[in-house]
Amino acid sequence: MKSLRPWFKSALLAAGSVVFLFPLWWMVVVSLETPKRAGAAMTGQDGIALWPADPQWGNYAEALAEMGSEPWVGFVNALANSIVVTTLVVIGTVLSSSLVGFAFARLRWRGRGALFTLMLATMMLPGQVTLIPLFLLFRGLGWIDTILPLAVPAFFGNAFFIFMYRQFILQVPESLVEAAKVDGHGWLGIWWTVILPLCRPVTAICAVFTFIGTWNDFMGPLVYLHAEEQSTLAVALNSFRNQYGGLDDVHLLMAASLVTMLPCILLFIAAQRQFVEGLARGAVKG
Amino acid sequence: MAEVILQSVGKVYPGGVRAVQGVDLHVRHGEFIVLVGPSGCGKSTTLRMVAGLEEISEGTIAIGGRVVNDIAPSDRDIAMVFQNYALYPHMTVERNMAFGLERRRRHGSLLRSLLSPAYAAERRAESARIQARVDEAAGLLGLRPLLQRMPRELSGGQRQRVAVGRAIVRDPAVFLFDEPLSNLDAKLRGEMRTELRILHRRLGATMMYVTHDQEEAMGLADRIVVMKDGLVQQIGSPSELYDRPVNRFVASFIGTPTMNFVEGEVERDGNAHALRWAGGRITLPSGITLSTARAAIGIRPDTLAPVADGPFRGTVQSIEFLGDRADVLVESSGVRLNARVPTDSARSMREGESIALGMPSVVHVFDGDGQRAG
Structure with missing residues (x-):
C-alpha cells in the first residue's frame, strides 16, 4: 500500500466503505418510505431507492408503538430488559475477566498453567453443545423465567477476554504491582486501583464486544425468558417480524430494526479510539 | 530513622x-x-x-x-x-x-x-x-x-x-x-x-x-x-x-580503570617472598607470607608511571586521552598493564613505541586463591 498515491488509496477505501455501508443506508431509506414504495423497493420494481422521496418520520413512532401487544409498552419493556441484561453482563464480564486474567498473569499458584490451558480449551466448545446441560442446570436452580441465567454466567468470566486481559497485564511492569504492594495494597486493591485502570484499551474491546453480543443475543432470552414482558429487544423484534414481515409493513420492520441496532452503532463510535488502540496493541504486543 | x-x-x-x-x-x-x-x-x-x-x-x-x-x-x-x-x-x-x-x-x-x-x-x-x-x-x-x-x-x-x-x-x-x-x-x-x-x-x-x-x-x-x-x-x-581490597574480585571490581594484575610464581628470597613472572622478578614487601605456589600483585593504574628504566618494559598498545589524564595500555611480556598518567606525560608517547613503567610503592598481593596477603 505504501507505493499507492494518497488519492488512490482514499478512493479505494471509500469504495470499500460503500460496499459495507450500503445495506445500512438502504435500511434507513426503506424505513422512511411509504408502505407502497417500501414494498416496491423490496421487490425491486422501482430499482434501488437511494433516497427517500418523501421521508415518513412517523414510521418510527408507529413501528415502536406496534411492538408487543400494548402500544409502546412492549417496546419500553423490551428496551428496559435489554438495558438491564446488557449492563449486568458487561459489568460482570469486565470485572470477572480482568480479575481472572490478572490472577493468571501475576499471581503464582500451583496448577496455574494447567488451568489456563483448560480455560483456553473451553473456547473450542460451541455454545450449542452446552445449551441443554445449562438449561437443565438453570431449571434445577429455579432460574427459568428470570434474567439470572443470562446475567450470572457473565460474572464467572469469559475465556477469550480472560486471555486478552492476561496478555495485556503481562506487559504491565512487575514493579508497578510491587510499588502498589509497598503502598499498602493487597491483590484485590492492586487489581482495582492499578491494573484495571491501565487495562482501558482491553476493557473497551471487552465492553463493546460483550455489549453487542448481549444486545443482539436472541437465543439466550428466547430459551430462558418466556413471558412477553420479559422479552429483550432482539426477541421482541423477532415477534414483530413474524407479525409485520409482509411487503406492506417492511418499512416498519426496517424502522424497528434500526432502532434496535442504534445503541451498538453509537457505542462503537464512542469507543472507537480505545477499541482500535486495544486491537492494535493486542496485535503488536499480545 | x-x-x-x-x-x-x-x-x-x-x-x-x-x-x-x-x-x-x-x-x-x-x-x-x-x-x-x-x-x-x-x-x-x-x-x-x-x-x-x-x-x-x-x-x-x-x-x-x-x-x-x-x-x-x-x-x-x-x-x-x-x-x-x-x-x-x-x-x-x-x-x-x-x-x-x-x-x-x-x-x-x-x-x-x-x-x-x-x-x-x-x-x-x-x-x-x-x-x-x-x-x-x-x-x-x-x-x-x-x-x-x-x-x-x-x-x-x-x-x-x-x-x-x-x-x-x-x-x-x-x-x-x-x-x-x-x-x-x-x-x-x-x-x-x-x-x-x-x-x-x-x-x-x-x-x-x-x-x-x-x-x-x-x-x-x-x-x-x-x-x-x-x-x-x-x-x-x-x-x-x-x-585494602580483601580479594582479587573486590580489587578488580572497585576502582576505574580496573586494577592491573601480574601473576607469577612465588619464590623464597631470604626471609621474604619474591614473585617471578616472564618479564621479571620482584621481592614482595616483608611481612607478607604466602602459602601458595602462585600469587599475583595488583597495581592501581594511577600508581603506574613511565620511567627511564623499570621492571615493566613493553610496547604502548593504545593511548586514550581523557582531558587532564590519559589511559595508556602497555603490553609487557604477555602482561597487559593499564597506566593512568597525566596528559602531558602521555603526549610524548606514541602507539607502538617501547617504554618502561616503574614499580609503584604501593602494591596489593593476592595469593593463589585470590585472597589478600599481608
Missing part, C-alpha cells in the same frame, strides 16, 4: 538456585549503604528481601529492632524507588506521591464520613496533612510545577525525582533504592547522584541502595557491600575498599 540488621540471610529459589547466602549486615541509623556487584550477584534480591518483595528463605531481617520476616511490605516502614520508577501511569504526579498515604487513610468508609460529621472532619484534616506532605516533598525536589502532570509528560530525570518524592512523602524509616539511576544518561546520572547525596544529608535517613556501577557506589556510600555469587565479599567505606 532506623537500623537494619540482616543475620545469616539467604534466598533459595524453587529448583534449588541459591541467589543469596549467609548475608550478615548491620546498617546503622542514618547510614547510606550501597550494595554493589555484577549482574546476578544477589544485591537486588537482598534489597527486595528487606522490602518484603521476596520471601526470606534463611535468617532474619530486622528493621528498627523488629523482625520483619513475616511482615507485609507496607507494614515494614520502608519506601522503595524502583529502577524504572514504577510511577502509576494513570495518575498525576500529585496522586502518585499521595497514593501510599491515601491508602492508609482509606481504611475508614465514605458512608461513615457521611453519617458522622466528626469523622468527616477528621478525614478532611488528614487529607490536608497528606496535601501538606506532598507539597513539602515537591518543594524539596523542585516538583511543584509538575504536580498536575501525568508521568508520560515528564522527562527521565523528572520521573526519577517523582519516584524519590513518592518515597519521601511516606516518611519511612528506611529508603530502599533499586538501581534508580541506571535508566538516565551519564550527565543526568552524575547530577542525580549529587542530589541524592545532598538529600541524604538533609533527611538524615537510613538508605540502602543497589547498583552495579562501582563509581556510583563510591560516590554515594558511607559504606559499600560488595557481593558476588550471592556472597558478601567485603563491607567497608569506599576508601577501605579501594585501599
Whole structure:
C-alpha cells in the first residue's frame, strides 16, 4: 500500500466503505418510505431507492408503538430488559475477566498453567453443545423465567477476554504491582486501583464486544425468558417480524430494526479510539 | 530513622538456585549503604528481601529492632524507588506521591464520613496533612510545577525525582533504592547522584541502595557491600575498599580503570617472598607470607608511571586521552598493564613505541586463591 498515491488509496477505501455501508443506508431509506414504495423497493420494481422521496418520520413512532401487544409498552419493556441484561453482563464480564486474567498473569499458584490451558480449551466448545446441560442446570436452580441465567454466567468470566486481559497485564511492569504492594495494597486493591485502570484499551474491546453480543443475543432470552414482558429487544423484534414481515409493513420492520441496532452503532463510535488502540496493541504486543 | 540488621540471610529459589547466602549486615541509623556487584550477584534480591518483595528463605531481617520476616511490605516502614520508577501511569504526579498515604487513610468508609460529621472532619484534616506532605516533598525536589502532570509528560530525570518524592512523602524509616539511576544518561546520572547525596544529608535517613556501577557506589556510600555469587565479599567505606581490597574480585571490581594484575610464581628470597613472572622478578614487601605456589600483585593504574628504566618494559598498545589524564595500555611480556598518567606525560608517547613503567610503592598481593596477603 505504501507505493499507492494518497488519492488512490482514499478512493479505494471509500469504495470499500460503500460496499459495507450500503445495506445500512438502504435500511434507513426503506424505513422512511411509504408502505407502497417500501414494498416496491423490496421487490425491486422501482430499482434501488437511494433516497427517500418523501421521508415518513412517523414510521418510527408507529413501528415502536406496534411492538408487543400494548402500544409502546412492549417496546419500553423490551428496551428496559435489554438495558438491564446488557449492563449486568458487561459489568460482570469486565470485572470477572480482568480479575481472572490478572490472577493468571501475576499471581503464582500451583496448577496455574494447567488451568489456563483448560480455560483456553473451553473456547473450542460451541455454545450449542452446552445449551441443554445449562438449561437443565438453570431449571434445577429455579432460574427459568428470570434474567439470572443470562446475567450470572457473565460474572464467572469469559475465556477469550480472560486471555486478552492476561496478555495485556503481562506487559504491565512487575514493579508497578510491587510499588502498589509497598503502598499498602493487597491483590484485590492492586487489581482495582492499578491494573484495571491501565487495562482501558482491553476493557473497551471487552465492553463493546460483550455489549453487542448481549444486545443482539436472541437465543439466550428466547430459551430462558418466556413471558412477553420479559422479552429483550432482539426477541421482541423477532415477534414483530413474524407479525409485520409482509411487503406492506417492511418499512416498519426496517424502522424497528434500526432502532434496535442504534445503541451498538453509537457505542462503537464512542469507543472507537480505545477499541482500535486495544486491537492494535493486542496485535503488536499480545 | 532506623537500623537494619540482616543475620545469616539467604534466598533459595524453587529448583534449588541459591541467589543469596549467609548475608550478615548491620546498617546503622542514618547510614547510606550501597550494595554493589555484577549482574546476578544477589544485591537486588537482598534489597527486595528487606522490602518484603521476596520471601526470606534463611535468617532474619530486622528493621528498627523488629523482625520483619513475616511482615507485609507496607507494614515494614520502608519506601522503595524502583529502577524504572514504577510511577502509576494513570495518575498525576500529585496522586502518585499521595497514593501510599491515601491508602492508609482509606481504611475508614465514605458512608461513615457521611453519617458522622466528626469523622468527616477528621478525614478532611488528614487529607490536608497528606496535601501538606506532598507539597513539602515537591518543594524539596523542585516538583511543584509538575504536580498536575501525568508521568508520560515528564522527562527521565523528572520521573526519577517523582519516584524519590513518592518515597519521601511516606516518611519511612528506611529508603530502599533499586538501581534508580541506571535508566538516565551519564550527565543526568552524575547530577542525580549529587542530589541524592545532598538529600541524604538533609533527611538524615537510613538508605540502602543497589547498583552495579562501582563509581556510583563510591560516590554515594558511607559504606559499600560488595557481593558476588550471592556472597558478601567485603563491607567497608569506599576508601577501605579501594585501599585494602580483601580479594582479587573486590580489587578488580572497585576502582576505574580496573586494577592491573601480574601473576607469577612465588619464590623464597631470604626471609621474604619474591614473585617471578616472564618479564621479571620482584621481592614482595616483608611481612607478607604466602602459602601458595602462585600469587599475583595488583597495581592501581594511577600508581603506574613511565620511567627511564623499570621492571615493566613493553610496547604502548593504545593511548586514550581523557582531558587532564590519559589511559595508556602497555603490553609487557604477555602482561597487559593499564597506566593512568597525566596528559602531558602521555603526549610524548606514541602507539607502538617501547617504554618502561616503574614499580609503584604501593602494591596489593593476592595469593593463589585470590585472597589478600599481608
